[in-house]
Amino acid sequence: MAGEQPKKITGGAFGQFLTENRAALIKEVPGQPATAAVKLASVRFKTLNDLAKSKYQKMYEAAKVKYEKDLAAFLSGGGEMKARKSKKDKEVKKSKDPNKPKQPAGGAFGCFLAKKRAEFMKELGPGKAVTAVTKLASERWKSVSEAEKRPFQKEFEEKQALYKKAMETYVPPVVEEDDKDGSDEEDEEEEAGEEEDDAPKKRKATSQNDAPAAKKGKTESSPEVEAEAKKLGFLLKLKSLAENAKVKSSPAEILAELQKQNGSVVAAKKALLGA
DSSP states (O other), X not given: OOOSOOOOOOSHHHHHHHHHHHHHHHHHSTTSOHHXXXXXXXXXXXXXXXXXXXXXXXXXXXXXXXXXXXXXHHHHTTOOOOOOOOGGGSSXXXXXXXXXXXXXXXHHHHHHHHHHHHHHHHHHOTTOOHHHHHHHHHHHHHTSOHHHHHHHHHHHHHHHXXXXXXXXXXXXXXXXXXXXXXXXXXXXXXXHHHHHHHSOSOOOOOOTTOOOOOOOSSSOOOHHHHHHHHHHTOHHHHHHHHTOTTOOSOHHHHHHHHHHTTTOHHHHHHHHHTO
């Protein structure tokens, strides 16, 4: 008998920290989804020093070695690998709440682009791609003085304040989910683990002087876009999505979507692909 297929080890050092502390974390967020414990674990993991994190890194490496041995034994015993169930295969799919307040994105540049979009589209003429408007706006933004940028920065800050106020009273709808296989939670663990291992520790506010630039190529982004992504802690996520063959959007558009989705690669990818 081949036995049961061993479970793949995910989440890196963070995943081991989460496994060790899951029971205690769940007690701290009673009545909330399992993903709430993952998010709380992410916050706690960030406070650990390098010595404490090295303990969990060693645990992760040991777990990987064990998984590889168990998998080899499983396959040699006649076991067959099962494909992981995708979210699309679930009986109930998560859907976006149309009533949820929309988070403003793009900083001062985004407000500038919104105000000038019609003007730029008229200037470019019919038949031009959306990215052409973004490129032209980026070029014009660089020539705008600091004094002229301030109203747009103020507008963005006001939108942010209104968004935060709206979120204080926002109540998400109750949705029943088919999560018997725990795949949603595993996705959260993997994403949080990647963020802990690779992303910058601090997420800085959007600068009024940094504007997203237009697409240069499928995987090539401008220094302005990369600088903005780095400040937000999204640089690796931006590159990951930009290098995805299925994602046809420009780096500037990908970054804007990442901001809308609060850095979630899974959610941003779905939005960009129109899923």
